[in-house]
Amino acid sequence: NKNFRALTCSKFSKFCISIFASLSFYGAAQAAEDTTPTAQKLYDQHCQSCHGINRLGGMGPALFPENLSRLKKRRALTVIRQGRPATQMPAFASTLSDNEINTLADFIYTPAKIKPQWDLADVKGSHIVNHLPGSLGDKPVFDADLMNLFIVVELADHSATLLNGDTFEPITRFKTRFALHGGPKYSPDGRYVYFASRDGWVTKYDIYNLKVIAEVRAGINTRNLAISSDGKYAIVGNYLPHNIVILDTETLEPIKMVDAIDKNGVSSRVSAVYNAPPRHSFIVALKDVKEVWEIPYSDKGGVEVLKGWAHDHRKDVGEGAVENWKAADAFPIRRITTEDYLDDFFFDPDYINLIGASRDSQNGQVINLDARKKVATIDMEGMPHLGSGITWDYKGRQVLASPNIKDGLVSVIDMESWEVIKEIKTEGPGFFMRSHSKSPYAWVDVFFGPNKEKVHIIDKSTLEIVKTLAPAKGKTAAHVEFTKDGKYVLLSIWDEDGAVIVYDANTFEEIKRLPMKKPSGKYNVYNKINYERGTSH
Numbered sequence: 001n002k003n004f005r006a007l008t009c010s011k012f013s014k015f016c017i018s019i020f021a022s023l024s025f026y027g028a029a030q031a032a033e034d035t036t037p038t039a040q041k042l043y044d045q046h047c048q049s050c051h052g053i054n055r056l057g058g059m060g061p062a063l064f065p066e067n068l069s070r071l072k073k074r075r076a077l078t079v080i081r082q083g084r085p086a087t088q089m090p091a092f093a094s095t096l097s098d099n100e101i102n103t104l105a106d107f108i109y110t111p112a113k114i115k116p117q118w119d120l121a122d123v124k125g126s127h128i129v130n131h132l133p134g135s136l137g138d139k140p141v142f143d144a145d146l147m148n149l150f151i152v153v154e155l156a157d158h159s160a161t162l163l164n165g166d167t168f169e170p171i172t173r174f175k176t177r178f179a180l181h182g183g184p185k186y187s188p189d190g191r192y193v194y195f196a197s198r199d200g201w202v203t204k205y206d207i208y209n210l211k212v213i214a215e216v217r218a219g220i221n222t223r224n225l226a227i228s229s230d231g232k233y234a235i236v237g238n239y240l241p242h243n244i245v246i247l248d249t250e251t252l253e254p255i256k257m258v259d260a261i262d263k264n265g266v267s268s269r270v271s272a273v274y275n276a277p278p279r280h281s282f283i284v285a286l287k288d289v290k291e292v293w294e295i296p297y298s299d300k301g302g303v304e305v306l307k308g309w310a311h312d313h314r315k316d317v318g319e320g321a322v323e324n325w326k327a328a329d330a331f332p333i334r335r336i337t338t339e340d341y342l343d344d345f346f347f348d349p350d351y352i353n354l355i356g357a358s359r360d361s362q363n364g365q366v367i368n369l370d371a372r373k374k375v376a377t378i379d380m381e382g383m384p385h386l387g388s389g390i391t392w393d394y395k396g397r398q399v400l401a402s403p404n405i406k407d408g409l410v411s412v413i414d415m416e417s418w419e420v421i422k423e424i425k426t427e428g429p430g431f432f433m434r435s436h437s438k439s440p441y442a443w444v445d446v447f448f449g450p451n452k453e454k455v456h457i458i459d460k461s462t463l464e465i466v467k468t469l470a471p472a473k474g475k476t477a478a479h480v481e482f483t484k485d486g487k488y489v490l491l492s493i494w495d496e497d498g499a500v501i502v503y504d505a506n507t508f509e510e511i512k513r514l515p516m517k518k519p520s521g522k523y524n525v526y527n528k529i530n531y532e533r534g535t536s537h
């Protein structure tokens with residue numbers, strides 16, 4: 001009984017809250033199963049370690065018919081047989097018989113007897129506050145340039161390292177929740193960092209005091225989170241349930257849960273959420289419907305946002321717009337209909353245009369967020385990873401460069417004509433790309449295939465590869481980040497017995513190698529909070 005759980009827990013400790021939340025969740029998960037023993041056994045043996053107990057999601061997504069609406073069963077069979085590019089999904093053709101693969105496909109398209117649920121009361125019930133606002137000191141307990149710190153996420157043992165970006169010495173290493181995914185996000189002043197795990201936990205960590213402040217489980221299978229530019233709100237996007245959750249950043253208390261349902265009533269997974277600083281709004285990418293949402297979180301939202309909102313709600317525009325907004329429900333949704341599904345996103349630096357691509361299309365769509373319509377199509381080869389795109393100025397114009405997760409190329413796109421001006425050939429498909437406004441170079445990894453140990457360095461003024469590094473034989477080298485001043489680059493050796501390697505960003509000379517356990521992303525405070533053009537936002 002949820003009420004009982006919430007009441008009881010509020011009388012006991014935060015430990016109790018956490019245990020009760022997990023128990024009730026586990027109970028729901030158990031009840032959710034409904035299958036033949038063979039299918040269950042096959043699932044437990046081959047799928048559970050990634051897709052979670054009872055199909056609820058883990059490193060891999062949750063597997064219920066409601067979450068597979070865009071995947072035809074025939075295609076699912078191929079994915080099980082051959083794996084899925086740009087994900088951790090391996091091929092099972094040599095391990096499982098056709099019969100077993102068919103059984104598994106039937107299994108994931110079988111609805112759960114009891115729908116897995118995680119409603120606002122569950123979110124509230126999971127809420128843990130370790131330190132109340134104002135109870136910890138306002139000065140850092142260590143000595144370092146606070147703007148040049150890095151958080152490095154280490155996937156192998158679910159930890160993170162706080163790294164001094166001047167000395168390249170770790171300040172502390174702490175346990176995170178299981179399987180973080182996506183970039184952690186900083187508060188606007190860089191003091192707090194917020195993490196999201198694939199199984200729904202959001203954690204607020206105080207960098208000054210090196211302590212976890214609060215945690216909450218915002219979903220069952222979560223995508224990522226974003227923080228508003230005023231630092232007041234966090235938004236979390238979920239695959240399961242199909243919703244977004246808005247949190248008060250002070251204690252991570254949930255404020256609002258919104259079901260992801262399009263204007264025709266069709267429910268969708270949320271593929272990602274973003275902050276659009278100049279617009280004072282969140283952008284919500286929906287996976288299974290052809291819609292994108294904009295949610296203004298402040299009455300300072302751009303005039304066009306307010307006009308759009310006012311139009312949707314048939315209110316007066318003009319003078320009354322701000323008042324209308326204030327009078328409305330907080331976090332109103334402004335819907336933008338798209339021509340195609342959008343799986344991968346990029347925004348121009350002014351956050352006027354959204355550049356999106358569907359996984360199955362050859363084309364990118366440029367959607368003007370003010371006009372709320374498509375303004376251009378980009379003809380792109382392969383499967384560009386727009387989410388890792390970066391921009392810089394090239395011969396007097398702004399270009400967007402994106403790695404490609406299917407082909408060995410980097411697409412360079414003119415952001416005025418939206419034409420691909422160059423395809424730079426690489427030694428295999430890449431995942432992450434980075435630069436810095438003070439660096440003449442952009443770095444891109446070769447994440448997939450036999451050359452996964454390689455990283456290319458591209459001269460931004462000639463669009464040519466000037467150097468290729470292979471720092472650890474046979475081990476994936478991936479994801480770089482620059483220091484605040486753009487003088488050094490940190491690269492991950494993506495391996496259990498891995499490392500973060502520090503390079504001089506101009507001579508490409510190795511400066512230091514720090515042993516780490518499968519370090520994935522690393523995030524510089526200054527670059528992130530200033531929305532550096534060469535970094536992820």
Ligand code: DHE
Nearest residue numbers: 059086087088180181182183224225271272387520521536
């Ligand atoms: Fe990611 C960021 C989606 C697989 C590591 N990844 C993101 C973001 C999205 C996304 C939407 C931006 C969110 C943000 O930072 O707030 N990723 C997807 C997928 O759809 C995909 C292909 C399939 C899936 O499993 O969800 C996928 N991603 C992976 C991986 O397999 C990676 C390599 C290992 C892992 O951790 O699961 C991976 N993704 C990352 C990292 C970032 C990321 C390290 C942050 C990059 C950054 O520099 O900000």
